[in-house]
Amino acid sequence: MKILVCISHVPDTTSKINFVDDDRAFDKNGVQFIINPNDEFGLTRAVWFQQKEQAEVTVITVGEASCEPTLRKCLAIGANRAFRINLNPTDGFQVAQQLSAHCKEENYDLIIAGRESIDYNGAMVPGMLSAHMGYNFVTNCIGLEIEGSTAKAKREIDGGIESISCELPLVIGAQKGLVEEKDLIIPNMRGIMQARQKSLTVLPPVDSQIKSTISKFEKPAPRGAVKMVDSDQIDQLIDLLHNEAKVI
Numbered sequence: 128m129k130i131l132v133c134i135s136h137v138p139d140t141t142s143k144i145n146f147v148d149d150d151r152a153f154d155k156n157g158v159q160f161i162i163n164p165n166d167e168f169g170l171t172r173a174v175w176f177q178q179k180e181q182a183e184v185t186v187i188t189v190g191e192a193s194c195e196p197t198l199r200k201c202l203a204i205g206a207n208r209a210f211r212i213n214l215n216p217t218d219g220f221q222v223a224q225q226l227s228a229h230c231k232e233e234n235y236d237l238i239i240a241g242r243e244s245i246d247y248n249g250a251m252v253p254g255m256l257s258a259h260m261g262y263n264f265v266t267n268c269i270g271l272e273i274e275g276s277t278a279k280a281k282r283e284i285d286g287g288i289e290s291i292s293c294e295l296p297l298v299i300g301a302q303k304g305l306v307e308e309k310d311l312i313i314p315n316m317r318g319i320m321q322a323r324q325k326s327l328t329v330l331p332p333v334d335s336q337i338k339s340t341i342s343k344f345e346k347p348a349p350r351g352a353v354k355m356v357d358s359d360q361i362d363q364l365i366d367l368l369h370n371e372a373k374v375i
């Protein structure tokens with residue numbers, strides 16, 4: 128079985144975010160980047176299939192050379208090989224087109240992508256990739272088993288969990304629950320050394336369309352000052368909640 132895991136190179140949630148060029152571009156200076164958490168859940172599940180089913184696990188990202196340390200970490204976690212499509216992507220549609228061009232050459236049985244990235248939260252790429260490929264698609268996936276050519280998946284829905292059975296090939300949108308945080312693989316020294324010997328191939332981008340552009344970034348408004356009210360001033364508290372906060 129051939130598995131592809133799509134990887135996003137995203138800022139660590141602890142990083143301080145700033146924008147430049149009149150708030151039209153993200154400032155990467157001093158920002159620590161990590162594997163998108165939803166992608167890491169998917170990669171861990173893929174490595175389990177590798178160990179159980181002798182699957183071949185490939186990782187891929189659409190990005191510039193700065194993404195390569197993230198791909199090397201994926202190789203240290205257990206992926207067999209890595210690809211980087213050499214393009215600074217503009218929108219999700221463009222990313223899906225680039226990924227689908229590669230996938231059509233490789234004929235993967237299972238494509239795992241995070242349901243969304245934690246930087247833009249678009250939740251678009253897995254669905255668009257499945258549409259480009261004509262593959263079955265399950266998003267918000269929290270459980271996956273493969274028996275022969277049949278996949279049995281579980282996904283979160285409003286108010287419950289839905290169980291699905293479909294045939295491969297399949298694209299899934301992974302999230303926490305596909306594996307738990309405690310099951311994530313921390314690369315050891317042996318894995319890090321082996322990752323240096325594994326294949327990381329840089330691919331040229333194909334012609335693609337851009338369907339959307341970013342006009343401006345805007346930070347959330349800062350929190351207002353806290354107003355303290357003595358515990359015996361109930362009438363004042365009610366007045367503030369009603370007339371100022373307008374929550375009652």
